Amino acid sequence: MATAETQLKDWFTDLTAFRTCCADVNTDAGKLSMLRFAESKIADLLAAPPSNDQPQFALCASNATKLPVSQAAITAAATFLDLLEAVWAFPNLYIANYVLSMCPKFAAMNVGDFLLQKVNAVFPGGAADPLWIAIDSALAGIIDNSCYSPKQRAAVAKLVADPTKQITDVVNQIAVLG
């Protein structure tokens, strides 16, 4: 049985697998940070059929992630991030569940109600709240540094410090990646 932590880790593991499979075809992908890779246009790194670039990537990515990465899905997606979101999911729900799992006071609450909580109800100390510091640090351990960069962490901390904001605002900001 998966946990919120393993589900969030799996999301980024799949993105990493996409980059590895892309680098097998085009070594340029291996030189990009995870964020730059995620935002890269697929067509810039992998030529469309009749070239074998995209089918080779699809085969490799399907094997590595067990996701249905089809040629149609690749054609429909602009970036690798779009592709992962199309065949699997946006990261938002996984981030929300993970943050909830780190808040024992709200353990009995469903994620929908948790998202509507004001940030100061969850983190009374704002960005300096020990619980937030622990969550922020744990997120940095799961999410690649380029996707949860110091700049992004500062932007998230700013929301955590704003008592008018809800947890949903914090989750959406983390899910922006950057």
Next chain:
Amino acid sequence: MKKHLLMSSVLFLFLTTVCMPCVLRGQAPVPPTISLPITTNAGASYPSMRPAASIEVFLNAQGKIDANGLALVSEIINAEDHGWDCASVSSYVVMDQDANTKIPISAILPVGKESCKDRPTPAPVNILLNAHVNSTDKYVVSLTGLPKGAAAVQSSAQKFNTATAYSVSIVPQGVPGESLTNGNTRDVGQLTVSYSAPFIGNSPFFVNTKDLFSTDEKDSKSAFAATGGVEFRLFRNWYTPVQLSESVQGNQIATALSAVSNLSVNGLVPWYWTRNAFNNGWIDAGRAPEFSLAAQYTHRFAQVVTAKTKLLSVEDSSINPALNIEPFYLFPAICARYQKWINPKQASTTSRQFCLGSQIDIGTWYLPLDKTKTGSRQVEGYGDASILIPLSNLDFGIFPLVQKDNLMNSQLHIEYSDSVNAANNYARSRQWTFGIEVMK
């Protein structure tokens, strides 16, 4: 006053038509339908390459935290807790909305490394259909067997991007003054027939035919061509599709008849292990080279010889291996230094736009049944080599668009090719080509 009356009327109507029936029957109002995100997919599926029509059902709401997404995930978890089985065929109904028919399901497959029974977020599932689909009808997926009182869960109607079903086309036409093989002309009736089955059942075999039957057997357009074959892959992790096919073609009375056997395989050269050798200060080769191998054998049983056509050999065969080396760039370290010098702020981005590039294609036609004038077997090699000289960001004052690198890149392409034309008895030609390529 008028506004007040209108509001009262609307409220009365709402109470009598929506709420009262529920109250009178002692029932709670029917919960709204929850939207179920799905993606349709038809054709060869990875990694098995087996042809299939499937629908990915996002029980995880695609990770969205909007009202519908949260309601869907909550409903799935609640349903699972009350005995509904997300991995069971009986939990889903797929309807062809246009034909109003239920599509049989052969299996529910897991998606990703997790399970649809997982918490806190169920994983999506893939519904494998046990039927052919077309690309015109719309299909709807709904969940069935949900606990009492649960909201209905149904997808929007979606089409498949490609068809797995066979297609047939029969087109009759009258043609005045059609030319005949004896040199005369005559008014004729023609029937064009085409049939294509991209897959036979769920097997990788395919058949297709394209024919033109005429009311006059000497009609020069009369033709028959039927092809059957199989497509499969050689390796689990290396995309190397192999296609083996046999075509029989001729005219409708078989005075011209031939059989053509084809074998083709292609793919990328698995070269990632060479990345250090081809990615350094001297050379920057990003993309893997592509190879292809095509073999063909033709046997002509009968030929129609006219004043305009000469007799071809009874047997022909060819084997054609080819290698396409994608553009690679020379002296990337110098290019990077140049880029840093002209624009220090962009020094971290690719310096390839300042590099001298090269591209090479090579191949061979091996003709085992043909002999050269000296009596040896015929082999015709061909190839081309290109030098790509970057123009972007160089100071071309008279070409303002060339300067604006964000709009387009451009390069001078100098190519030398030594080619053979297989359609013209392997006639050889050599040429230099110069051109300016503009790339968006």
